[in-house]
Structure formats: structure tokens, C-alpha cells
Amino acid sequence: MAVYTDSLNYVNLIKEMAARTGMIPQDGNVLNTGATKERATVESTMDQARSKITKIFCGEPSSYTRFNLAQNMEGDNSQVEMKLSSDLDEEAPNSVGEIRAPETYSHRPAKTSKNIFFAVIGVLLIFIIGYLMGYLTTRRQDFGPPADPTHKPSDPTTEPSDPIDHETEMEPDLTWSDIQNLLQERLTPERLEKRLSELSLDSHEAGSDGDRALAREVSTVFRNLAMNPWEDEHYVKVQTLPSTSSNKVMFGSDLIGETKGYLSYSATGTRQGRVVYANYGLPEDFKFFTDKGIELNGTVILMKAGKISFAQKVANAAKQKAVAALIYLSEQGITDTTNLFGHVHFGSGDPYTPGFPSFNHTQFPPAQSSGLPGILAQTITAQMASTLFKKMGGDPTPKAWATGLYPQKLGGVSDIVTVEVNNILVERMIHNVFGVIKGFVDPDRYVVIGAQRDSWGPGYAKSTVGTSMLLELASAISDMVEHERFRPRRSLVFASWSAGEYGSVGATEWLEGYLNVLNMKALTYINLDSAVTGHEVFKASASPLLYSLIEKTLKQVKSPIGLKPGEKSLYDQVAGVNWEQSVMEPMQMDDSAYPFMAFSGIPSVTFRFAANSGDQGSAENYKYFGTTLDNKDHLDYATAQRTSSFAASAAQFAGQMALRLIHDHLLHLDTKKYGDNIRIFVSRLNRQVSRLKLSGAVSGTSLEALSVQWLMTASGSYRRASRDLDVLIENSDLSDVEMCRKINDRYMRIEHSLLSPYLSPKDVPFRHILFGQGSHTLQSLVEHLDAIEGKSAESDVDLFRNQFALATWTIQGCANSLVGDVWDLDNEI
Template sequence: VHLGSGDPYTPGFPSFNHTQFPPAQSSSLPDILAQTITPAMAAQLFGKMGGPSVPRSWVETGLNRVSPIKLGSEKDVITVEVNNVLVEKRIHNVFGVIKGFMDPDRYVVIGAQRDSWGPGYAKSTVGTCVLMELARAITEMLKRDDFRPRRSIIFASWSAGEYGSVGATEWLEGYLSSLSMKAFVYISLDGVVTGSQTFKAAASPLLYKLIRETMMEVKSTVFSNDTSKTLYDEFAGSNWEQSVIVPMKMDDSAYPFLTFSGIPSVSFSFTSLKHGSNYPYFCTLLDDKDHLDFATRHLTADVAVAATRLAGHMALRLVHDYLLRLDVDKYKSLLRSHVSQIMHLSTQLKQSGLVTADQPEVLSTQWITSAFGSFSRAASSLTTTIQNSDLSDTELCRIINDRIMRVEHNFLSPYVSPKDVPFRHIFFGTGTHTLQALADHLEALRKRTLDSDWNLFRNQFALITWTVQGCANNLVGNVWDLDNEI
């Protein structure tokens, strides 16, 4: 019931035992009493209720197992006995580090949830095994193959993964300033194997290209008898993004890394098409070896090997290559799409006749367009700089990498409080500061809904424009190279 991550009583700041913060409560906690129950309990309750029927959309969500479904009436009386006890527990995250040889203060974090409510075979056991095997294999590469990574790798075993990725989130909150400057990618291993029929990934757009290239490198021996086939051949289809990329959900442990800390993040999973393309036993007593083996057609170990290879290839590319494998151009196309949507909705609103004579500049898209232009030029300039640079120049590579690794962080709105609005990312966060919220507000103004407000909209528009412009300015590199009018 907590629509957030971390300790709900220390929102936006760490719940370390040596800090003396006054009691607080996350804005993502419900304002009414709430208790989670099982589908079987819900079905039993619905079966005994009277009153009018539920909307059709409710039936389509799967509640049609109970027939008929009623909303209840004043005559219905239900007594619920709750025996929950609120207690504080100390948790322990565990870390291992392989230090880089040239840029040890720049690191990839690879993490997996260690504990779970229940057996947690798919939720935590497989991911922890993959994490341990990656740590072992890369350590062996250092000892036997003289492997020398340029950058560091942190292996993180998270505690209190359910619910809300508490261990990972509290670590981020406790070391936010340091991590946002030094950690440039997070790879999540939670739930990497839940089936064997398809492959899905949720990630920052900066990592799309790396995911695609890695899929082209890793062989698909588990899923095909053709030994020449790669994961890309097996799962990409005619449109790899449409086939593979899915939105990152709030319950994903990579989500706070991306939207709270501004660290490019990726989580992926080999899944089953059964039960609507996902594994139905997470966070239940049925998340055990037998059910996962059934979901993978008894290929759990083999699929875990494929997941290990995929994560390992990505990590090694990120710590070995001269330049960070982050594709800034992908954000350029994504930002273009959002700006086009805003311009279209703005035009619709103007044509509706709702803009009065004393509001001539309220819907001007000049500055958001200008900010997009600045970002587009900065991204193109970065590409040109890379193409014309001597990549053996260590100092030059570090300067370029510093520009690249700040992009994600600069898409966090600096105009909202991490305590009140922890997920500050303007593309993937939640709240009025996001690009989607701006588009939704335009639509609300056109429909004259009660929650629409011209002054609030103007404030949203201005702050989002400045967030985009600030990211563009930082991507340029030097203040004397700026070419914008804002």
C-alpha cells in the first residue's frame, strides 16, 4: 500500500540509527486505513456483498472469478481483525568491490535482493546466485587473465527488498551526493529468471543501445538448437524496442536508482508468456523451486546462465571501454516526442477559444522548443567531439565521460524537494514536475476540469523548461560554449 520505496517513515532521507530526524510520513502512504489481502479473501468478500454491480472495467481486471460482483450496500457489515505489529528491525546490506585501475572513483553497481517474504526463489535466490557468480568470475579474470578494468564494480546484496526496496533506497538516500557523482550505471538482478519464452528489459534510454548490442553478443544456446543464434535473433523480432523494452515500474529495485538518484539503470528478465507474460508467484509462499522450474520448462539453471552472461557482458563493457556506453542521442528523440505532444495539445487548447486576450503568452511553446534545440545541439556536438577525439588520451576521455554521466542526473527536477517528491525525474518520475503531467494538465485545461489551474500550469511549464535547459547547458561542457537565449 506504499506507493513509493524505502522506509515510509523517513521519506527522502536515510533511516540510519545515528540520525535524529523528527517523525515523518511518506506522502505515498494512503490517507485511509489499508490492509493487503489475498485474491481468495477478496473473492469471498465480494461474493457476500449486495448493492449495485461494479463497473465493467473492474470485471475485466480479473475479478470476474466472482459472479455477480457487487459494490456493497449500507446493510453490509464486515468485521476485519488485523493482528499486525509495527516493529523496527535493523537491516544489513552487504558489498563487495573490484577497484578500477584508472578511474576507481567511477563505478558500476550490480545489485540483487537477498531476502524475501516467503521462499523467494525467483525473487531473490536466483538473482543472488547470479550476483555471486559474477563476482567470482570477474575476480578470476583479474587473477588468471590479467584483466584490468578501468572503472570499479560494486556488488551489492540488498536487505529488506520487500516491500519497496528498502535496503537499496536507504543506501541511496544515505549517500546521495557521493553516488550521484560517481555511480554511472546500476544493473538490477532481481527476478532475472521467471520463465524461458521471452525477454524483457526496463531501462534508462541511455542504455537501450548497450542492451541491444549485448543481446547481439550473447549466444542463445538455451533457447534454440541453432548455436549461431544470439539473444537478439531469438527475442528482438522486427522491432527490438517494441519487443523487448517495457516501462520501469515503481516496485522495480532499479526505479529509485533512476528516478531518485538519477543513475542510469537497467533491470531485465527472461519471462514466461503464461499468466499474461509474467510470473504470478512473487511475494507468495508459492515462489519456490518447483513453480519456477515449471515456468521455465525445467531450464532454470540454463536460463540463469544466460542472464549471468548478459549482465556480465554489460558490466564489462561499461568498466572496460574508453568511453561510457551511454547513448545520449536516445534522449534527444524521446524529448522530441514529448515536446511535439505538448505543442500539439497547446495548439488544440488555443483553437478551443479558452485562451483569453490577457493570456497571450500562456501557451507559447517558444522556450520549451528552444530548450529542446539546445539539448539537441549539445548532444550532436558531443557526438562530433567523440568522433574527432583521440580516445587514447586518458584526460580527454574522462572529460567527455563526465559530460555523459551527468545527463541522467540533470533530468531530476531541482525545483521539487526529495523529501516530498522523491522521484524527481521529469521523464520517469511521479508528480506535477514531469513532462507527462504537463501534457495531462494541458488536456485538463482544455476540458475545464476542476483540478486545472492556469497559474499552476505556467509554473509547471517554466520549471520543466529550465530543467531541460539546465541539462543541455551541462552537456555542452563549458559555460563559454553555450549558445542559448534563455
């Protein structure tokens, strides 16, 4: 029985060797490669050997197939279960770890010693023939195209002839310089220009026919690139204006005007109050009224668009107990009758399913976000604003506010304005569309690149440019994998979001739906929205973990800025004396990348080419956002007719960041930067507490015994853990896949560990203690100490101590997660 089994194995072994050396393919057909005569001889010899073995065992004729060799014998029912090595290779050409159940073979044992003798001779003969055949035809095998990378989402892609084990590192064929050049060759202004023209639509509001048409186009591109596209479907609630109605503003009994523009998620109804002009609605603007002793309770606040989001303006007005907010757009180039659109949800996602996804609209209990305003909010045209200013009295505005097209006054006591908002709440079905390029080593770790697909009106700068960049990046990198032997270690997910104009609804609903899945799998989110709005400056907002990678990428991307674009790196063009001060700016809540970082704890980055505002190199807001004037002509004018060139450079910047993260052994995340940010807050809090104690302002309160030492120790723990990780990297073998994966997992824990674990994402969605919103943040601790020092009625010493303790342990928990395994923790850390 043993000899029989061995003979079967040798037959198939020779079959496999012949296939691997190019003599005989695995399906049994002879290859036409120039060795026809030798291979014919080998094939003939193998046929004779197979026939000889059959005769030796005197059985019925064998039936040989690609996957088994079955012998049907008479008499004896004994069976031998076995698995041929060639079967293993053929059954899983593009999926690692997928092993089929063993085949079962029946046979009748040999009857005589003579049969055994001939079997041994036959086996030796076959072995010698196989050895000679391999020796004569040994040649370097061509490196074939990778197997379908979309075969299974959880499996790494492998080559057909040599499956790569998930735990085994590959030596990349391409250097980083090669990868950069390949990407640059494919991301050209010409290709971006063509894609921009293909995706340009007059209207593609979320859930509309235009939005669905673009979704189908994106899905088709992903499918043609073999990126295994999929969609998720959400039923979300948005507020819109009825087709038969409009919103109104009256001054006394005079109708100021009606407008088709609106602010989604406003309160509805009619409110009346004294109108007060408050510039941009910034906190410092409202402080002007507080310092003057002017009461704003029950007023209608009139504000200019810009500086901060509509939601922030309305939230600031609501804090002053106003009853309504009016917002107008005052910019050169904007017609007096241009309607303005937006939303006023102080948050992101569907505000009627806070903290959980809108997958099935029939299953949710009544709920709404705390970020919904309780006051009316409405946009008005420049013409309506001009009419109001002419009717308003009161004191003149401060000189610093004297900008815009109209004479401005603060408003008189008798200037009564009535605001009517008739918005209705509707339910819309939206689709997010995804495609993936799977990694070859760690496919379950991925970078997400996303772009908003919907917009008010044409949305050329808002969404068309970003979507075009998304598809060109997908096409370029897919082509590199298929034709240029690029083998990314990790996966790359491309996402096209809907309902972005209503507050990153599509992206946030996806995050809420897969929060636990994304926790330790998504490495970084790269946002492509509004990446091109001008041609003079470059700005970025990001997690501190990504600062080092941003700096490196700036030095490697050619700049489109200047009279001779491409001669300098982007870093040389925009960095100035201090690149961080020149380039980096805080991430705002209305940024699509914000919920990834502040809600899900995923390091995120957003960036843009913009116009220079003239204020110390700061970027100017693109004035056509939220209007139907966001079209190709206006963006081309803003970019000096080089929109496609700037889009190509923006795609290069995003692409190189993504490729670094999915290609290199270790993630390019900078742990030290977070240590610096934490230490700054700790120092501020320490100074404030010391000052309060010295002044006696907290004498007799529980704050008198508060020590900042605990917080300082937590901050020190993080820095020590960061240094220890650097030492580990310096002394590790980076060709060890398992070691790299463990180190990268420790990097990935940092951002998520800075989400306060003591809060519900339903009640406080942005739980990040550095970049979130709420009393749990370090900034809130600083402001609370200011309130205590000023003896504000809103201050609470005991509440502060509780917030202080929770923030301290969140930082300590982040340090502990950075250390790694629980047995590595000790009191020193």
C-alpha cells in the first residue's frame, strides 16, 4: 500500500514539475516555447510510464483529471485519504489559506512481491526522467500578472504559480523612486482634464437623478478596473424647501424679499425680533456686544458668510439667546440675487439617527442630535441684505467690521424683523460607492481615499474635481498593480460619498455603521474634497500623526505654483521659514475628514490649493461654495486657467501619501507630535491652576487640593512610550512581517485611544480630547479654569475635577496602548 501511494505521488510530482518549468502546463497541454521535440519526448515517456504502472497493478483503467487520480478496484473496499501537492497549488491560485477537503481514492492492494519490485523500478525511472527534464529546461519563469485582487476581500492577492503566504514578506520589485515615477506618468493634466469634462453635471444634489447617475459612473469605472465595487445604501433625513413655497424676511410691515436658498436643519416657523448686525458671527464679534453691555436676547442676528461654517455662526447666535439668524454673501463677483445654500447641523451625519447608521429607516426610535439648532436660520441674497442695511439704524459698526459692499450699522431698538422658514423634512435614499485594491501582505489593513459626489448646482470645485481625482488615482494605481509589478503591502479603499453638502452625511453614516470594524483596520483617511480653489497657496489640516508624512510628501511633489511650475518642489514653494506655520491649519467640523478623526479615531488629512487672502499667507475661502455659480468658468478663473494642472498636483500629493502608507514596511506616523500637543495643554493647565491657588480664588473649594502632577505623569508616560517604540524599531528586523505588523498596530491605536472612553458616541459623537467638541476636551478644561477664575455662574469646581480626572486617564490609556502587550506595562510607563 505504501509503495502504491508513493508511486501516485511521484506521478503527480513529475506532472507538477513539468508544469512549473514550462514543459507542460497544469491543464496537461504542451506549451509552444521552442522545445517542442524534447517536450514531446517527455510527454511520450510519461504516457508510457503511466501505462506501465497501470499494467503493473492489474487494475481497471485509471481516469486522470486535473484534481485527482482515481483507481476503481474490485473486491477490496479499503480506502486511502491523501492530498496531492499539485492539487494544493492548483486549487488556490489567488487565495492564501484556502484548502479544499482531501479527495478520497480507492484501490486494491498489490498481490505479489513481483508487483512491488516493478513498482519500485517504475518509480525510479520516473524520478530520473523528471530530474533530467527539470535540468534541461530550467529557466527563469516570467512574473505573471497578479490574480484577481477582488477574489476575496479578506485574502491577500497571490501570483498564480507561487502563492504568497500571509505571514511571508515579499521583496518588492520596485523602488520608491520607481513608484513615484510611475504615478507621475499616469496623473497628468490631460487625463484630469478629460475626466473633469466627463463628470461635469449641472445638478447632482444628494439623492437626485444626477447623484445616482454619477454613482453609476463611479461604480462602472471601479468595475472596469476589477476593483470589486460595492455600495452601501442609507435612508437619511434632510431638510429642503417645498417646491411651492419660499422663505421670507420682513422689516416691519415691508417685505424685504423671498428666497429659494435655505439652510437645512433649521428650526421652522415664524420669529420676530430686533435685528442686530454681528459681522461674521465669531465669538470675538459677540464679545463686542458683551463688553458694550448690549443684550442680544430675543434678537435676529444678521451675519456675513465666511470665516466659519453656517452651523458655527448659528450656534454662536443661539448662545446669545437670539431667535433667528440671517446670513448673506457679500463678495465681488456674486450677483445680488444669487441664492445661498447650506446646513446648520452643528455636527455631521444624519441628525435624526445620532450615533447609529441610517441603514433601515423603519427600525429607529425617535431621536435627534443635540447639534440641531433651536432657532430659525436662513440665507438671504445680497440684494436683501442691502435693503436691510438701508433701513437699519443704530450706532455704526466698529472700523474692523467695515468691509463689504454696503454701509453697515449695528441696528436700532425699533428695527423689528420677521423671519419665516418653511423648510420641510424629507427622507432620501443615498448611495456610497466603494472600490478596493487589495494588499499583498496585510490586506486587512487599508488606507481610505474619499471624495464627496453631490453638490448644490454644478459643484465643480466642491465635488467634481475631487471625484475626478478619485477616479484617476484609482485608474493609475490599478494600472501600476496590473502592468508594472507594483505590489502594495496593504489595501487601498476608494470611496465616493453622497449627501456631503448636508454635513458629511454619507461618510458619517458609513463610519457609524462599521465603527468597530474600522477601529483597527483603517490606517488613514485622505480627503479630496475642495482640493483646488485657487493657485497661490497650499494649506493642509491633519492629525499630528501625519505631519511628518506631509512634510516628506511636500518635498517630493513638484509644485504647480509660480511662473515656472514644476521646477521646484511644493515644499520649496510654500514652506517658508516654518513649514508648519505656513501650511498647517486647524481642521474644521465642516471638513469631510473631521468625523474620521474626531468620531472614529482614524488619522485624517485634508488639503487644498487656494487663493491668498493677504492676511499673513492665510487662504481665502472660495466664494462660490454653496451657490449655483460653482462652475468650471469660475474655477478656471481662480486657478489662472490651470485647473487640471492643479488637480494633477493635488492627486500626486494624495497618491504619494497613500502609496507610502500601503507600500513601506512601517507606517509613516509621527508619535512625537502628539506628545508635543499634549505637553502644551498640560503646561497651560499647570500655570492656570498655580495662578488660581496663589490668588486665593479657589480657597475653601475642592480645587484647592487639586494637583496637576497626575496629568503631568500621564503626559510623561506617553512620551516615554513613544521613545521606547522608537528604540524597538531601531533594534528590530524590519523584514520580519509579524514584527512590522505588531509595531504598526501600536501606531494605529494612538488616534483611537485619544477618544474619551467615558462618553457615548450617541450623545457626544466627537469624543477626541484634542480635536473633539464638548466638555471632555483639553481645550474645554482650559476654558473652564478661565470661567472659574472669572467666577462665572456657569463654572463648577466639582465638574471640573471630574473632567480633569477623565482627561488624565484618557491620556494615560493612550500611553498604555502605545506600549503594546499588557505584560510590557509597568509602573515606569
